[in-house]
Structures are given as C-alpha cells and as structure tokens.
Amino acid sequence: MKVIGSWNFLIRLAIICCQLFPVTESSSVVVTQENYGDIIKSNDLVLLTFYVDWCRFSKLLEPIFEEAAAKVREKFPEDGRVILGRVNCDTEMELANMFNIIKYPTLKVTRGGVIHREEYRGQRSVEAFVEFVERELSDPIKEFHNISELQDEVADGLVIGYFMSKDDEEYLSYRRTARVLRDHCRFMVGFGEVSKDLHPPGKNLLIFRADSSSINHKEYYSEYSGNMTSIQELLYWTTVKCMPLVREITFENAEEVTEEGLPLLLAFYDKNNMDPVREFKTVIQSEFADENRINFLTADGARFAHPLFHMGKTKADLPLIAIDSFQHMYVFPKFADIHKPGVLKKFIEDLYSGQLHLDYHMDVDFDEEKNNTTEEVDVSPPVVHESKFKDLMPSKHRYTLINRTRDEL
C-alpha cells in the first residue's frame, strides 16, 4: 500500500513538473476554448496569433512570435498586463470562428477583455511586436497641466476628462475606455486645480470635442451624461463619438475597411468644396443610423482619382456617390437626389434585392436585342462598372515577414 501511495505521489509530481516546464520551450501561451475567457478578461492586452500547422506563413511567423513573447514577458513580468497567445485553428475551430479568422496567420488583439474587430496589421518582426505592446501598455490618456494645452490639440476627435483626483473610481473607468478606443480618439485629462473651473463642483465631467473643420464627426461638442462608472455605458458613448457612421477612406485604412467585406457607399468629394460631405453625412445619419449592411465612406476625389476615372468621371463630376460591391461599382445617378427622402435608401435596397445588378444585365440584354424596351425598366438605371476597391483588399502576398519592400501594403 505504502509503495503504491508513493508511486502515486511521484506520478503526480512528474505531472506537475511537466506543467511547470513544458517540453516545448515556448513563451507564448496556448489559448483554447477552455481558457480564452479567463485570459482575455484578466489581462490589459492580449495579442493572439491564429495559425495552422500546414501554413507556410504560420511556420515563418512562429519563431518570431515566440521570441517576441519571450521579450515581452521579460519586460512586463507582472500578472494581468499582457499575454502573447497562440490559437491552433485546426483544433480550435470555434475560437477561430468567433474571431472571424479567414486567413493564416491572423493576429488579433483584445484590450481589457474587449475583442477587437480590427487586426494587428503592423510589421511582423520581434521589434515591431514589442513596440506595439509597449505602446499599447503606455497610458492612453495624456494629462494636461494648463488649459492652454488643450488649444493646441488638433481635434479630429478629442475626449477630455475633468476629474477631481486620480484615484477616483470614475477615472479608472475612463482609463479602461480610453485603452480600448485609443486608436480612434485622443484622450486627455486634467485633475484638481487645473480643471476646477471647468466642471460643476463635486462632479467629474467628460466631454467630446472635434474640430469643426473635421469632416467625420457627428457632433462637434457634447457632454457625457451617463453613469461614469459603468464601462458599458462609457464605451458605448465613446464609440459613437469616436467611430462615426461615416468614415473617411484613405490608403492607410483601406485594407481594414475593405476586409470588413461590406459593400461600400462612397461619396467622392472635391477638397475645395466640403459642403456636399456635410450634406451626405447629415442624410446618412438621419436615414441610416441603423444600417449595418454597408460601410459609409467619404473619399477625396483627388486621392481616389483612379476609381473615378474608371467610372468615366473626373474632378468636374464631383460630388459623386457610388456603391462598390467588390464585384461592381454602381453610380448613383444624381447627387442632389440624396435630399429626396428615400431615394438613396432605394438605391441601397436595390443592391440587396439584386435589382441594381439585374438592371445592369437587363440593360445589356436590351442592348443586344436593340428593340423592344418595356416600361418596367428604370428610366435611368445606374451605370455599372467593374469594382476597383476590391484591389484594395488584403493582398495574397501580405504575409511577407520583416522585409517590408516585399510587402504589398
């Protein structure tokens, strides 16, 4: 009996040892369906690589990611700050689905327990990963010590907190919110005397401010009136302010925007005349606040001259609205019609019912038959062209490691 007992003990010890010293000397953490909840909830930042063993790019990334994980662990040894984890998508299909993984390896980020739709799209080198973690873990909020500092901020979207003190629970909620949305707004804070005259006595205040010349913000000024300790409420308000329904597309964010896979409704504008942009945004916000099947974008006609050219348009034709479905581009016949209630909505509905595409083919068919047009055909069916924005979707060759010259980004 005694002998058996000690064998049991030894076996248990051996198992514990193996857990303490795993056979593979990896620094990243294996993340599974079972442990992912705990891991993302208990860390400020989690960077996950979703890989499969049979993928060449995954194999190339592996040693780089492991080295980065080791460096990160050395720099930030405290519990609860950061984890670099890896998910084997062949065995963790549910997790891969949950994170919408469509290519390997994909790098995803969670902050303070919040899973982000966007991926890590930076360089895939040890240095870049470490820099990313350092930046993420730095304070997302800039403190100001004199109100005059606020004037200097280029306010594309600025959230300012006037708090009584740093250990205020409400300030901790603000910090968590700022950590999640740091890429979408700038966050500032002033404590005590500095902001004393700017908020009601005995009460913290949070405001959102944007430069009135900024084209993509819903409102230029507003005050938060919700519960300051409720992360959900704070996140919701800040998201609405910092991530407007209508976004500006640029070459920098094009991959991210296009990879969301939603058709794009684009308003091409001339930089010298921003009124149509404001009109477009007003219409979108009043008619499409709940529309989530489409991405609403504004595009500088000079930067995106190529798709315009492809549609047979030039600067002289601006402003111009078009849908890009990633198969075709459909031109909205007349910009001024956005002010007629329901007209733009019908244009979008027609895309979903297939009518836009149908009109296109019917148009072609009639062209071939030359004859017999019937009244059923739209008087002016939208002009259809091949998609140009699909060219901005993630490239098949974007998994190049380290050597950026071969990256097609």
Ligand SMILES: *[C@@H]1O[C@H](CO)[C@@H](O)[C@H](O)[C@H]1NC(C)=O
């Ligand atoms: C704040 O800055 C302004 C302008 O730079 C200066 O005149 C003022 O004295 C400063 N106030 C304090 C409290 O430092």
Ligand SMILES: *[C@@H]1O[C@H](CO)[C@@H](O)[C@H](O)[C@H]1NC(C)=O
């Ligand atoms: C504010 O939110 C916190 C956290 O969700 C909650 O505990 C508290 O009761 C709320 N306060 C009010 C006044 O609703």
Ligand SMILES: *[C@@H]1O[C@H](CO)[C@@H](O)[C@H](O)[C@H]1NC(C)=O
């Ligand atoms: C098409 O219409 C023309 C007259 O507009 C007629 O001469 C021709 O026969 C018609 N063709 C067919 C195929 O119906």
Ligand SMILES: *[C@@H]1O[C@H](CO)[C@@H](O)[C@H](O)[C@H]1NC(C)=O
């Ligand atoms: C058009 O087609 C219809 C039947 O589809 C036919 O009755 C009509 O005569 C045609 N009109 C012309 C102008 O060809």
Ligand SMILES: *[C@@H]1O[C@H](CO)[C@@H](O)[C@H](O)[C@H]1NC(C)=O
């Ligand atoms: C990157 O790749 C290009 C083309 O393959 C090569 O010419 C260049 O020298 C490489 N640069 C570095 C830093 O390795």
